[in-house]
Amino acid sequence: MDRYGSSKLARACSAREGSCGLMTKCRLGLVYMLLVANLSLLNKSLAQSNWSPDAKGLQALRVGVDVQGALTASWVGDDPCVNGPGKSTWQGITCNIRSRVDVVLLDNLNLTGTIPENSLSLLNEVKTITVSFNQLSGGIPNLSNCTSLLQLFLQSNQLSGQIPNFLAKSRRLLKLDLSRNNLDGPIPDVSGDSALVYLNVSYNSLNGSIPPLSNSKLRALDISNNNLQGEIPASLRNFTAEVFSGNNLLCGSPLPTDCASVLNPSAPPNPIFIPEGNAPSPGPAEAAEAGGERKKQKLGTGAVIAIVVGDTLVLVMLTVVFLIYYWRKYSKDVDEKPGMKGAAGDTKSNSGFSQSSAQLSSLKDSEAEISKLIFFDESQQRFELEDLLRASAEMLGKGSFGTAYKAVLESGMIVAVKRLRDLRTETSRSDFESHMELLGKLKHPNLVPLRAYYYAKEEKLLVYDYMSNGNLFSMLHVNIISLLCRESAGPRVEDFVQNVTDSIIWNRGSGRTPLDWTSRLRIAREVAIGLAYLHQEFESQKMFHGNIKSSNILVSKNYEICISDVGLVALMNPAIAAHRMAGYRAPEYNHTKRITHKADVYSFGVLLLELLTGRQPAQTHESQGNGVDLPKWVHSVVREEWTAEVFDLELKSFRHGEEEMVTLLQIAMACVTPNPEQRPRMPQVVKLIEEIRAADICETSESFDSQTQTADLTGHDSPFHL
Numbered sequence: 001m002d003r004y005g006s007s008k009l010a011r012a013c014s015a016r017e018g019s020c021g022l023m024t025k026c027r028l029g030l031v032y033m034l035l036v037a038n039l040s041l042l043n044k045s046l047a048q049s050n051w052s053p054d055a056k057g058l059q060a061l062r063v064g065v066d067v068q069g070a071l072t073a074s075w076v077g078d079d080p081c082v083n084g085p086g087k088s089t090w091q092g093i094t095c096n097i098r099s100r101v102d103v104v105l106l107d108n109l110n111l112t113g114t115i116p117e118n119s120l121s122l123l124n125e126v127k128t129i130t131v132s133f134n135q136l137s138g139g140i141p142n143l144s145n146c147t148s149l150l151q152l153f154l155q156s157n158q159l160s161g162q163i164p165n166f167l168a169k170s171r172r173l174l175k176l177d178l179s180r181n182n183l184d185g186p187i188p189d190v191s192g193d194s195a196l197v198y199l200n201v202s203y204n205s206l207n208g209s210i211p212p213l214s215n216s217k218l219r220a221l222d223i224s225n226n227n228l229q230g231e232i233p234a235s236l237r238n239f240t241a242e243v244f245s246g247n248n249l250l251c252g253s254p255l256p257t258d259c260a261s262v263l264n265p266s267a268p269p270n271p272i273f274i275p276e277g278n279a280p281s282p283g284p285a286e287a288a289e290a291g292g293e294r295k296k297q298k299l300g301t302g303a304v305i306a307i308v309v310g311d312t313l314v315l316v317m318l319t320v321v322f323l324i325y326y327w328r329k330y331s332k333d334v335d336e337k338p339g340m341k342g343a344a345g346d347t348k349s350n351s352g353f354s355q356s357s358a359q360l361s362s363l364k365d366s367e368a369e370i371s372k373l374i375f376f377d378e379s380q381q382r383f384e385l386e387d388l389l390r391a392s393a394e395m396l397g398k399g400s401f402g403t404a405y406k407a408v409l410e411s412g413m414i415v416a417v418k419r420l421r422d423l424r425t426e427t428s429r430s431d432f433e434s435h436m437e438l439l440g441k442l443k444h445p446n447l448v449p450l451r452a453y454y455y456a457k458e459e460k461l462l463v464y465d466y467m468s469n470g471n472l473f474s475m476l477h478v479n480i481i482s483l484l485c486r487e488s489a490g491p492r493v494e495d496f497v498q499n500v501t502d503s504i505i506w507n508r509g510s511g512r513t514p515l516d517w518t519s520r521l522r523i524a525r526e527v528a529i530g531l532a533y534l535h536q537e538f539e540s541q542k543m544f545h546g547n548i549k550s551s552n553i554l555v556s557k558n559y560e561i562c563i564s565d566v567g568l569v570a571l572m573n574p575a576i577a578a579h580r581m582a583g584y585r586a587p588e589y590n591h592t593k594r595i596t597h598k599a600d601v602y603s604f605g606v607l608l609l610e611l612l613t614g615r616q617p618a619q620t621h622e623s624q625g626n627g628v629d630l631p632k633w634v635h636s637v638v639r640e641e642w643t644a645e646v647f648d649l650e651l652k653s654f655r656h657g658e659e660e661m662v663t664l665l666q667i668a669m670a671c672v673t674p675n676p677e678q679r680p681r682m683p684q685v686v687k688l689i690e691e692i693r694a695a696d697i698c699e700t701s702e703s704f705d706s707q708t709q710t711a712d713l714t715g716h717d718s719p720f721h722l
């Protein structure tokens with residue numbers, strides 16, 4: 001029947017009458033289809049009408065930006081908070097006790113497109129929205145309905161347009177990060193009763209002058225690398241110059257640029273260069289004045305030329321004298337200290353790279369030509385090797401792989417430069433370059449960004465973002481006494497005083513800003529996330545970090561926790577690094593002489609113990625006390641059931657955190673298990689740490705009250721509470 005039926009239909013289509021019949025059938029079919037479609041739409045909208053407003057908003061967001069479908073699998077059902085407070089089954093969502101969305105955490109999910117207007121704005125109890133490190137474009141939606149919003153993080157996307165005014169007007173918003181987008185227009189002035197404590201709008205194209213932002217609560221600010229102009233308002237002068245750097249037309253304290261030179265740019269064109277016929281004819285008074293002015297300008301121009309020529313000559317002479325002086329000093333140092341080649345500039349000075357320039361000039365032209373600074377990211381602000389050589393440099397420290405410097409370029413930009421030494425002898429130029437290409441591709445908020453490198457026969461430089469808030473080692477162990485000694489008398493006296501201090505006071509002596517528990521937990525979590533990312537990225541190359549320790553955990557100006565020295569072990573003589581990391585070194589290294597991801601897990605475990613106990617692992621820095629074998633020491637204490645005794649005395653006041661501390665201690669002990677096979681993998685470690693405080697991020701907002709308590713307890717404000 002079917003066989004015939006289809007041929008009948010074909011015949012019917014060819015016949016006129018039949019065709020009319022078919023039309024009728026088709027129409028009926030169409031009506032039927034529409035009916036079905038409408039019914040299913042009706043069903044869907046009936047179902048959607050049952051959706052909670054949060055579900056509606058989130059689904060609208062998903063449809064708008066989740067092109068890759070990262071959220072499709074878990075965002076199902078009509079209510080993300082159907083299971084009550086805590087982490088939702090919907091990825092990235094946490095709910096509050098009223099079963100409303102509290103936190104939206106959608107970082108790093110390859111989200112693209114524009115955030116629809118009626119999406120996030122429906123979440124009217126949301127406290128934290130973070131959709132950073134995606135590829136969102138278009139404008140920032142109006143979130144003025146989100147009246148509970150405390151934190152908004154949209155950094156590292158491609159958002160454009162202006163910063164909406166509602167953000168400035170909000171009285172509840174505490175933290176706003178819109179950095180690394182394509183935003184333009186002015187920075188809106190925050191209202192007097194704004195609660196904003198943290199504002200980061202760096203790396204955009206914002207323009208106009210800086211508003212006074214005179215609300216006294218603002219404690220962390222970053223408006224660097226925009227097109228802002230004019231004088232820095234007096235209300236913001238307590239911030240450091242870095243906060244404003246990379247805005248060429250900004251002036252006034254704390255920037256070194258004097259406003260007179262920026263706000264009154266060069267004198268109007270000299271009238272003697274205006275073609276006579278084109279010059280407007282002045283009136284008699286103007287003519288007299290102009291005559292006088294002309295004379296002044298003629299004289300002024302001559303004087304300016306003389307000054308410029310004179311200055312240039314003096315500058316050239318000074319540079320030559322300077323280069324000769326340092327070149328001689330360099331050669332002398334190298335002669336005096338065999339094996340210290342390349343470290344000649346390792347004194348705290350303003351000329352860290354001067355000898356590099358001498359070395360560079362001694363290179364053959366062909367090599368100098370091909371040896372340039374190679375940048376990885378097109379969108380980053382670039383500079384030349386010459387700019388680096390001209391920069392004032394201050395030594396930050398000597399490590400296993402070379403010496404690190406802070407370099408302040410003439411543009412105001414600050415970078416960290418590492419001069420490598422002791423490269424593996426078999427590392428050729430092309431090996432080095434391809435390794436750098438690999439490292440340049442690593443992008444993660446918990447890794448110190450590598451911006452550029454320089455390769456020449458005698459000099460290898462790596463240029464990193466400068467992390468202005470120091471390292472974890474200093475936060476945990478360095479006290480004022482050791483700092484003073486380091487500045488004035490050198491390492492031996494420092495050792496002496498450190499030993500005396502250690503013997504008087506069990507922990508680290510006075511003079512440190514205590515590091516509270518929440519901050520330590522956050523540091524543990526972020527280092528774990530960074531290391532897990534690294535293991536995943538390095539898996540195919542069978543590469544690992546190989547040098548995880550507290551001096552390699554750096555803190556950026558925005559208090560992001562970043563791992564440094566990524567991928568350097570592969571280039572260097574591994575025995576040197578292994579020697580320097582003694583207290584963090586996995587026991588199996590002694591016989592295998594190999595670094596594996598399990599060895600990184602061990603080092604991370606020791607780092608956790610360091611965070612929990614506040615004690616230095618053995619021989620990390622020979623010059624700063626001997627430290628202890630942390631895993632062994634903790635084992636001995638815990639075996640005797642003095643668990644609480646292992647914790648840092650500074651953590652005593654965080655009574656509520658003790659359960660969390662014990663859980664982190666268990667994770668640490670799992671990481672330092674002697675048998676590498678029994679150690680967890682880093683993604684597992686991340687999960688375990690995140691479970692310690694599942695609603696960690698919600699607590700950030702709620703802990704603002706307890707933050708005041710913490711500050712009272714310790715007597716200091718901890719920036720990590722921000």
Ligand SMILES: Nc1ncnc2c1ncn2[C@@H]1O[C@H](COP(=O)(O)OP(=O)(O)OP(=O)(O)O)[C@@H](O)[C@H]1O
Binds near residue numbers: 398400
């Ligand atoms: N990008 C950076 N920004 C700010 N400070 C940095 C940066 N990189 C390194 N430092 C600092 O410079 C100093 C020397 O660092 P380096 O990594 O060379 O040695 P280390 O960490 O002490 O030892 P090792 O090389 O064995 O890891 C350290 O105090 C470190 O905190």
